[in-house]
Amino acid sequence: MKTVNIEFTLNGAKTKVTVPANMTLVHLLRKELGLTGTKIGCDKGECGACAVLINGKSMNSCLVLAAQVDGKEVTTIEGLENEGKLHPIQEAFIEEGAIQCGYCTPGMVISAKFLLDRNPDPTDDEIKTGISGNLCRCTGYTKIVNAVRAAAQKLKNAGGGGETR
Template sequence: MITINFKINGTGKELIVPGTATLLEILREHLYLTGTKEGCGKGECGACTVIFNGKSVNSCLVLAPQVDGCEIITIEGLEKDGELDQIQEAFIEAGAVQCGFCIPGFIMSAKALLMENPQPTREEIKKGISGNLCRCTGYKKIIDAIQLAAEKLRDK
């Protein structure tokens, strides 16, 4: 077991976890933040995407020792004072959600993209979500939603 200290959605945490635990397990099984989903468990689907020190990562590929001293944002950290993040609103408005399983991962990839590049082109959006798989939507409405979120950010 190892002790790790990190920041999750703005709050400092200390946990004792197995050294082989993944960040995905820490989020879901130790912190009960189940908005982050497990799809493949091996870095192929993006369902487990979170923001890790400002960049999107697959949390199933990050091990507990790497979490120590880091700052993590999950889908639960986007809402502020009961208000959804503009990306979440845009996904609803664009009708980009079907079963919803992949959506937290897409939203976290979109968040990381828009933090780095607030006005991406459609091609840049496609590249930004290239690590995320959706079995339902065909991607068009997800890309539309991220474009809409960028417009909302611009008009804010």
């Protein structure tokens, strides 16, 4: 089949679509579903701007076919806020000034979420490894690492960094 019917959970909502077999997830998200928070940088898995969570695991959505998320849970940057309130990781990025041009930010936040879900109290080295698949060409890494550290603290104060959404 050159097209595939898929049903998946997108940011908590059941979503049914028919997609061309050769469409990547990032194109489905941006062009068909209008979720343009997820960015396309290199489009070949080097830069991490397109990172999303699939069943809670961070992946580059430019290297995943839309057909492959059938039956899965996908969380994009748009899915992190809760009733209009930003996620503590997003708040930390703003407060720490960890944003310059902003293009890498959604991917950075997704990688930070994946890290903090598993490791609520990371060392700076673990933070750097956690965001190693995300390139910031403004080279604002110092503030990004600060933001992830601050986010870990916020989540701990809010009662554990676990699987919050």
